[in-house]
Amino acid sequence: xxxxxxxxxxxxxxxxxxxxxxxxxxxxxxxxxxxxxxxxxxxxxxxxxxxxxxxxxxxxxxxxxxxxxxxxxxxxxxxxxxxxxxxxxxxxxxxxxxxxxxxxxxxxxxxxxxxxxxxxxxxxxxxxxxxxxxxxxxxxxxxxxxxxxxxxxxxxxxxxxxxxxxxxxxxxxxxxxxxxxxxxxxxxxxxxxxxxxxxxxxxxxxxxxxxxxxxxxxxxxxxxxxxxxxxxxxxxxxxxxxxxxxxxxxxxxxxxxxxxxxxxxxxxxxxxxxxxxxxxxxxxxxxxxxxxxxxxxxxxxxxxxxxxxxxxxxxxxxxxxxxxxxxxxxxxxxxxxxxxxxxxxxxxxxxxxxxxxxxxxxxxxxxxxxxxxxxxxxxxxxxxxxxxxxxxxxxxxxxxxxx
Ligand SMILES: [Mg+2]
Numbered sequence: 001x002x003x004x005x006x007x008x009x010x011x012x013x014x015x016x017x018x019x020x021x022x023x024x025x026x027x028x029x030x031x032x033x034x035x036x037x038x039x040x041x042x043x044x045x046x047x048x049x050x051x052x053x054x055x056x057x058x059x060x061x062x063x064x065x066x067x068x069x070x071x072x073x074x075x076x077x078x079x080x081x082x083x084x085x086x087x088x089x090x091x092x093x094x095x096x097x098x099x100x101x102x103x104x105x106x107x108x109x110x111x112x113x114x115x116x117x118x119x120x121x122x123x124x125x126x127x128x129x130x131x132x133x134x135x136x137x138x139x140x141x142x143x144x145x146x147x148x149x150x151x152x153x154x155x156x157x158x159x160x161x162x163x164x165x166x167x168x169x170x171x172x173x174x175x176x177x178x179x180x181x182x183x184x185x186x187x188x189x190x191x192x193x194x195x196x197x198x199x200x201x202x203x204x205x206x207x208x209x210x211x212x213x214x215x216x217x218x219x220x221x222x223x224x225x226x227x228x229x230x231x232x233x234x235x236x237x238x239x240x241x242x243x244x245x246x247x248x249x250x251x252x253x254x255x256x257x258x259x260x261x262x263x264x265x266x267x268x269x270x271x272x273x274x275x276x277x278x279x280x281x282x283x284x285x286x287x288x289x290x291x292x293x294x295x296x297x298x299x300x301x302x303x304x305x306x307x308x309x310x311x312x313x314x315x316x317x318x319x320x321x322x323x324x325x326x327x328x329x330x331x332x333x334x335x336x337x338x339x340x341x342x343x344x345x346x347x348x349x350x351x352x353x354x355x356x357x358x359x360x361x362x363x364x365x366x367x368x369x370x371x372x373x374x375x376x377x378x379x380x381x382x383x384x385x386x387x388x389x390x391x392x393x394x395x396x397x398x399x400x401x402x403x
Contacts, residue, residue: 005054005055005084005085006054006055006057006060006082006083006084007036007052007053007054007055007082007083007084007085007086008033008052008053008055008060008063008064008067008080008081008082008083009050009051009052009053009080009081009083010049010050010051010052010053010067010078010079010080010081011048011049011050011078011079012024012047012048012049012051012071012076012077012078013046013047013048013049013076013077013078014046014047014071014074014075014076014077015045015046015047015075016042016045016046016047020047020074020076021040021049023070023074024049024067024070024071024074024076027066027067027069027070028053028063028066028067028070030066031056031059031062031063031066032056032059033053033054033055033056033059033063034053034054035051035052035053035054036052036053036054036086036087037050037051037052037086037087038050038051038052039051039124041126047076052086052087060082064080067080068080090123090141090142091141091142092141092142092143092144092145093123093139093140093141093143093167093168093169094120094140094141094143094145094148094165094166094167094168095137095138095139095140095165095166095167095168095172095381096111096115096137096138096140096148096152096163096164096165097128097135097136097137097138097163097164097165097166097378097379097381098111098135098136098138098156098161098162098163099133099134099135099161099162099163099164099368099370099375099378100133100134100135100160100161100162101132101133101134101370102134103133103134103135103136103161104161106159107156107159107160107161108136110155110156110159110161111138111152111155111156111163113155114148114151114152114155115138115140115143115148115152117151118143118144118147118148118151119142119143120140120141120142120143120148121140121141121142122138122139122140123139123140123141124138124139125137125138125139126383127383128378128381128382128383128384129378129383129384130384131384132249132250132370132372132375133370133372133375135375135378137378137381139168145165145166145167148165149165149365149366152165153165153365153366153367156367157361157367162366162367162368162369162370162375163366164350164352164365164366164379165365165366166350166379171330171331171349172380172381174331175262175263175264175325175327175331176263176264176327176331176332176333176349177263177264177265177266177318177321177322177325177327177331177332177333178258178263178264178265178266178332178333178334178335178376179265179266179267179268179287179314179317179318179321179332179333179334179335179344179348180265180266180267180268180334180335180336181267181268181269181314181335181336181337181338181341181354182267182268182269182271182276182279182290183269183270183271183338184337184338184355185248185335185336185337185341185354185373186247186248186251186267186279186373187245187246187247187248187251187279188246188247188248189244189245189246190206190209190271191241191245191271191272191275192205192209192226192227192230192271192272193205193206193209194241194244194245195230195233195237195238195241196226196229196230198233198237198240198241199229199230199232199233199237201229201230204229205226205229205230208222208225208226209222209226212338212339212340213337213338213339213340213357214339214357214359215339215357215359219270219308219310219311219339219340220308220310223270223291223304223308223310224303224304224308227293227300227302227303227304228302228303229302230293230300230302231299231300231301231302232299232300232302233299233300234298234299235295235298235299235300236298238272238274238275238293241275242274242275242278242279245275245279248371248373249371249372249373249374250372250373250374250375251283251373251374252283253373253374253377253387253391254373254374254376254377255283255284255285256283256284256390256391256394257374257377257382257387257390257391258377259284260390260393260394264286264287264321264325264327265284265285265286265287266285266286266287266288266289266317266318266321267279267280267285267287267288267289267290268287268288268289268290268309268313268314268317268318268344269288269289269290269291269309270290270291270308270309270310270314270338270340271290271291272290272291272292272293273288273289273290273291273292274292274293275290276288276289276290277290287317287321289309289313289317290309291304291306291308291309292304292305292306293305310340311339311340311341311342311343312343314336314340314341314343314344315343315344315346315347317344318332318334318344318347318348319347328349329347329348329349330349331349332347332348332349332350333348333349333350333351333352333376333380334347334348334350334351334352335352335354335373335376336352336353336354336356336360337353337354337355337356337357337360338356338357338360339357339359339360341353341356341360342359342360342363345360345363345364345365346363346364350365350366350379351364351365351366352364352365352366352367352368352376352379353366353367353368354367354368354373354376355368355369355370355371366379374387
């Protein structure tokens with residue numbers, strides 16, 4: 001086995017100013033040090049550099065003298081530690097994203113306690129956003145995602161913040177498919193309730209909806225019951241409802257940014273294609289699937305045309321669209337709030353319960369409980385700055401309008 005070369009780990013801290021790293025490196029250049037690793041952050045003007053330097057034989061003293069001298073001249077504090085070799089290999093890496101409004105020290109304490117108890121270690125971290133919520137990304141090693149994910153989800157739910165755990169690696173990069181539910185996910189409304197308001201049967205319909213979403217009623221049966229209450233509505237009401245639908249805050253930003261990233265996007269809904277398809281077209285969403293309302297003589301008959309889009313059908317669409325895109329399920333993301341989203345949330349590589357009913361929240365990989373759909377972008381590893389830069393770059397793009 002080759003002998004490990006000696007190395008010097010240095011931590012340098014102080015007040016940041018332009019050109020500091022340049023002056024530090026110039027001061028040690030003649031000591032022939034090799035750069036093995038460098039991590040640098042600046043937090044509110046305070047610089048912190050961690051550097052690992054490969055040291056030539058008998059070169060430690062010279063290197064340490066040069067570095068100590070440079071730091072003294074530049075007003076920086078330095079601590080150095082002699083050793084051998086590179087960083088130990090980081091195995092079983094996972095990305096833990098925590099989000100809060102506000103994000104409290106207690107939330108980070110709870111997160112790191114769970115990580116430590118399960119034998120993991122936080123190697124790196126960075127802030128992703130401060131608005132509309134604060135989010136941090138923690139790079140964890142020695143973590144078993146299948147154990148860490150449910151443990152952190154439970155702890156976060158108890159402490160009142162949101163958390164997501166993803167395996168690090170290729171599945172987090174490159175092309176993916178994202179499939180969203182519509183009612184109470186992509187949009188704030190439940191379309192059937194809006195239709196019911198026109199038909200004057202709002203309370204009756206809402207009661208059936210709530211029971212179905214809590215999983216107390218078979219979805220197909222409940223849909224037939226509710227659609228029956230709409231019989232006789234003039235078909236023009238669909239246009240009125242379509243125009244009145246309100247997008248969830250952040251929905252437009254989410255879809256536009258995902259499009260910029262080249263992700264495939266679909267919406268699947270237990271609602272109605274008459275509302276979902278124009279919405280998908282307006283946002284630039286490729287795939288859309290929902291129930292179809294039967295119409296005769298310009299009025300709703302009270303029947304659904306064709307098979308009902310239920311819990312199983314939603315998961316089937318996720319698989320179908322993934323296949324069409326040539327993507328494995330590990331590269332899919334599903335977002336939904338109701339009981340009929342449970343199968344697709346379970347089947348997707350990452351299932352996100354968005355402001356979901358308790359039963360859904362309890363079984364999904366990840367729960368987002370703050371009402372911003374674009375927070376999903378932070379779970380994918382984008383920072384607020386990157387999202388804003390992308391929005392500025394498409395300022396005169398048809399999908400570039402702000403939420
Ligand atoms: Mg929904």
